[in-house]
Amino acid sequence: MSNEELVSLSSVELRRRIGTKEISPVELLDACLDRIEEVNPAVNAVTAMSVKRARQEAKAAETAVRRGEDLPLLHGLPTGIKDLEETKDLLTTYGSPLYRDFVPTWDNVMVARVRAAGAVVVGKTNVPEFGAGSNSRNPVWGATGNPFNPMLNPGGSSGGSAVALATDMLPVCTGSDTGGSLRNPASFCGVVGFRPSPGMVAVERRAMGWTPISVLGPMGRSVADLCLLYATQIGQHDADPLSFPIEGDAFAEPWPVDLGSLRVAYTEDFGGAPVEKGIRETFRARIKAMKPLFRSLDKVEVDYGGADRCFDVIRAVSFISRYQDLYTNKREMLGPNIVANYEIGAKMTLADFAWAHGEQTRIFRAFQQIYREYDLVIGPTVGFTPFPWKQLYIDEMDGKKLRNYYHWMATKYFVTLTSNPAVSLPCGVDHKKMPFGLQVIGRFRGDGEVLGAAHAMEQAFKRIPGLARPKPDIARLRKPVPELKSIVTHPPKLNAKPTKQPAPGAL
Incomplete structure (x- = not known):
């Protein structure tokens, strides 16, 4: 071999x-x-x-x-x-x-x-x-x-x-x-x-x-x-x-999972996350292609609530607890993302933190209600196609400014707030011919079940044109790219x- x-x-x-x-x-x-x-x-x-x-x-x-x-x-x-x-x-x-x-x-x-x-x-x-x-x-x-x-x-x-x-x-x-x-x-x-x-x-x-x-x-x-x-x-x-x-x-x-027995809910943007037009179109095409796999596949409304502000606060509190000494004494050695997160947190109050804790609890409970009727929730993993590495982050969508440097990640941090286990599963390529990921979200503490479902979906995707895992062209990578360093x-x-x-x- x-x-x-x-x-x-x-x-x-x-x-x-x-x-x-x-x-x-x-x-x-x-x-x-x-x-x-x-x-x-x-x-x-x-x-x-x-x-x-x-x-x-x-x-x-x-x-x-x-x-x-x-x-x-x-x-x-x-x-x-x-x-x-x-x-x-x-x-x-x-x-x-x-x-x-x-x-x-x-x-x-x-x-x-x-x-x-x-x-x-x-x-x-x-x-x-x-x-x-x-x-x-x-x-x-x-x-x-x-x-x-x-x-x-x-x-x-x-x-x-x-x-x-x-x-x-x-x-x-x-x-x-x-x-x-x-x-x-x-x-x-x-x-x-x-x-x-x-x-x-x-x-x-x-x-x-x-x-x-x-x-x-x-x-x-x-x-x-x-x-x-x-x-x-x-x-x-x-x-x-x-x-x-x-x-x-x-x-x-x-774990063994029968896809034909699953009731699946889907959402394009989790009720409020930024998702560009091309990703929405790609996701809709994937939903159409995979619908015969499940007992049912229904679009649902997700209660997004105050997820953006909630994540801002909870994330910032973690940065304050971790980097206060470094920010105070060695700020010049920290990169812009660390500084931005710390400074967001430094402006917040105990009332902000109390609100965020309560809002995360409310978001969690609202999201779990979906699983009274459905076994899984699926959506796009990322709302955007890969962008140049020299660009630190995406700052606008369709001419509208995003909230901060991680707002483009909202399709994922909404799920973080719920604490439900989630798999990003390869599902063909997007409108730019780059890998497209499907986010498969299980019920609370349902790690084994969601991994089993994702495995069954992965096997099924191999038989459906356009849904199998894409692979890079290794031959094209045999030339170094010095700009990366x-x-x-x-x-x-x-x-x-x-x-x-x-x-x-x-x-």
Whole structure:
């Protein structure tokens, strides 16, 4: 089997073949490293790497197979970790000049669990500074390009992970999501991203432990691949007061779901989110094509309420709690997105926060009413087609100014406010021939059910013209795009020494 064929296999199939000794973890790692060397210069998705340790771990994984040992779920699979997560002895910059030489002496909870499941951590994947924004560019590593057109935005903040998956550089990659950071890049890059229910995956770096706005979660080239990773991330931990005891093994494979029994509701804009004309037209065409799959597929009205202002307040409070010291003492080292979020929060009052908490509760309860009649809600993942990476964000639609730099993400942050689990599922291409993502939203705490439904939809889409997952042209990516690194102003110190504790203000 050629390297080209090897790296294109799903993580589920790779893990099966490792277990049956059809392929070696060492062989697989070498193939992934070759693909990274070949393609990464064009998209700049993989940042700091740990090749020596990865080779040692791949050899150990190979030995375990030969000895007939029990093999964990991710045994021998090359993995990328989003550069917001601490990785032992591997540079973790958060995309910030303040941490360009930060090398943790520990793995955070999620990373430790993924390693314990047999993952071979190859390197980190690129993010916007501190994960703020849906354009994966920062002054440490530069910008990540979309695999379908490197001059366009891959989304964020899990943009590096989405691109690494889409280009077959790595079969397993992690992500996180506040206002859409798993779902947006999955949509823009033609892969699957899942925002789990809060508490399913322990988050020790959440500054406000009881606030469920931010979650960690999986990405994959398919729902089955995503489930394999998700099962290893799940579990309670004392660092996260929202986490609870639950066994991940039950989620290792998609649950069986009969699409023909499902009552599905759909919405173009969730009752108020900005969605451009071309995306609306694409979504309508998809609804028409997939309608025969379900028992029923009905348009519903969603109570959007004060979602925009509500998200402004809840997001800003998190930024105030996390970045007050950095803003006060090192403001000049922070990028515009961090500063903007902090300053929005600094103008707010306790009354604003109390209103937002009450409004989020009202939005949550109103949204759950839909599930009295329906099993799923679907809508477009993103309201816009990918735009140039040099453009930080979309500031207007149809000649009308948007509210702020993340308003274009409203189709996702509305779902964040509800806390329902949501999958971004590849569903053909949009009006600009770029990947189109369908957001599939399950009932409250219905992670297994929504993943099962998304898997069944994914399989059905393969049989319907125009709905299957699009794939990038790897041959076109074999030429580097130097512009992606043109914004680097604080390059990383690749020989930095390990640090026992992060400086104040770290995630």
